[in-house]
Amino acid sequence: MGAPSPAAPRRKSDVRAHGEHLRRRARRRTVHPAKLRSLQALDYPAGKIEILVCSDGSTDGTERIVEEFARSDPRIGLLRTVGRRGKPTAVNLLVNAARGEVLLMGDVRQPLDPGALHAILPPLADARVGCVSGNLELSGEAGAGVYWRYEKLIRGSEARLGAMPGVTGSIYAVRRAEMPVLPSDVLLDDMYVPLSIAHDAHKSVVLAEGAKAFDVAAPDEQEFRRKVRTLAGNYQLVAKMPWLLWPRKNPMWLEVVSHKLLRLACPWALALVLFMSVLLALRNDLPLAEATMWRLFALAQFTFYGFSAAGDQAGRIGAIARTFIVLNAAAVAGLFRYLRRTQAIAW
Numbered sequence: 001m002g003a004p005s006p007a008a009p010r011r012k013s014d015v016r017a018h019g020e021h022l023r024r025r026a027r028r029r030t031v032h033p034a035k036l037r038s039l040q041a042l043d044y045p046a047g048k049i050e051i052l053v054c055s056d057g058s059t060d061g062t063e064r065i066v067e068e069f070a071r072s073d074p075r076i077g078l079l080r081t082v083g084r085r086g087k088p089t090a091v092n093l094l095v096n097a098a099r100g101e102v103l104l105m106g107d108v109r110q111p112l113d114p115g116a117l118h119a120i121l122p123p124l125a126d127a128r129v130g131c132v133s134g135n136l137e138l139s140g141e142a143g144a145g146v147y148w149r150y151e152k153l154i155r156g157s158e159a160r161l162g163a164m165p166g167v168t169g170s171i172y173a174v175r176r177a178e179m180p181v182l183p184s185d186v187l188l189d190d191m192y193v194p195l196s197i198a199h200d201a202h203k204s205v206v207l208a209e210g211a212k213a214f215d216v217a218a219p220d221e222q223e224f225r226r227k228v229r230t231l232a233g234n235y236q237l238v239a240k241m242p243w244l245l246w247p248r249k250n251p252m253w254l255e256v257v258s259h260k261l262l263r264l265a266c267p268w269a270l271a272l273v274l275f276m277s278v279l280l281a282l283r284n285d286l287p288l289a290e291a292t293m294w295r296l297f298a299l300a301q302f303t304f305y306g307f308s309a310a311g312d313q314a315g316r317i318g319a320i321a322r323t324f325i326v327l328n329a330a331a332v333a334g335l336f337r338y339l340r341r342t343q344a345i346a347w
Contacts, residue, residue: 036069036076038111043118046075050100053108054079054090056346062108086345088182091189095179103176105193110136110170110213119210120173130178130203131194133164134171134211145217146320147327154259155207162204163252165260166191170213178203183240185345187233191260195241198251205252220311220326227327231334232343234260264335267328274301 039051053066055078063078070076079093095103102124104117113119116134123132133155138145158164169190180196182189194205218226243249244256277298283291307314308321337343 032109033065033069035108035111036066038114040069040073040075041114042112042116043114048100049075049117050098051076052079052094052097053077054081054094056081056086056090057084084346086184087347088184088186088189088345091182092184095176095181098176101176102173103179104171104173105169105189106172106213107170110215112171113210113212113214116171116211116213119212120171120208123206123208124173124175128204129162129206130174130197130201131164131167131205132173132211133159133167133194133205133207134173134213135207135209136168136170136213136215138215138217140217147323148217156209158255158259159205159207161255162206163198163255164205164207165195165198165252165256167194167205168213170215171211173208173211185236186240187229187236187343187345191233191237192240195237195244195252195256199241199243199249202251220323223323224326224330224333227330228333228337229343231264231331232338233334234264235335235338264331267331270328274298277301 036051036053039049042049051073053062053076055063055066057080063080066076066078070078077097079090079097081089081093091105102121104120106112112134120132120134123129135152136148138148155164155166166188167190172190172193174193174197178197178201180193180200182192186192197203198205217223238244238261244253244261247253250256277294280286280294281291281298283294286294304321305325307318308325310318311322312319314321334343
């Protein structure tokens with residue numbers, strides 16, 4: 001869990017410096033002092049906040065950092081797993097140890113805005129709401145940032161229907177009594193939790209846009225590894241929750257299929273479209289207008305893939321095209337990783 005560094009970067013130079021800092025921190029995956037300080041700085045009565053951190057067999061200094069903070073702040077507690085057990089086991093330990101009525105869930109990396117709690121708690125006053133997602137703000141110029149803005153647009157539309165099939169893993173809130181026990185091998189807690197609550201408790205999942213966490217858009221290489229894990233997790237969820245495919249049993253069926261499942265078919269659809277476009281463009285028995293249309297369509301696709309191959313060298317369009325291809329390649333890799341059961345649970 002976390003809160004923003006006291007001030008989120010404003011100037012372009014600050015954003016770049018902050019971005020490099022977060023990239024280095026992300027590679028270490030150590031809980032960072034800035035994260036803990038941001039939790040301490042949350043604008044909420046201090047006596048009503050308990051800060052729990054779980055070390056999943058950490059050897060990177062996480063436990064030492066947490067213990068140093070705990071010496072001066074009794075609200076901070078450290079839990080440990082035996083060996084590397086993965087995030088689901090760590091989350092279950094944290095939930096069992098927590099004493100509060102509401103859980104604010106988060107990751108080790110992203111700091112939160114000081115007003116995050118005040119923004120994310122009010123929707124839970126409505127008994128019909130079971131889970132509230134916060135809002136992740138990405139800085140930086142990587143193509144993943146453009147993708148995330150598009151993703152947020154979709155999530156915002158789903159939230160207005162009270163049917164978000166996934167929440168932002170870096171900041172979401174749920175009542176402790178309604179938090180499901182996570183299977184020890186589940187890859188996507190940020191989907192398993194809201195989907196379980198919507199299905200079992202028949203409650204809505206909404207978005208609190210003012211509850212902000214901050215991060216930096218990752219370069220495509222790092223984003224590829226993350227998305228392979230995420231998309232392998234999508235396949236896993238369908239296997240664990242087959243009711244997701246049935247409209248009568250899944251209150252978020254339209255959102256799950258259109259947002260989460262169709263993206264798994266996208267790379268195969270792209271390959272088919274390219275193949276058929278080339279096949280039709282090479283035919284000599286078509287009317288001239290139709291043949292020209294297919295040739296232009298095939299040329300447009302090859303041009304797009306050329307931009308993606310050039311990446312940043314082709315400017316912003318190339319960077320966006322490359323991210324698009326990287327994310328679709330991740331869907332293919334995620335399928336094979338799921339089928340071969342090679343996706344590790346631990347980060």
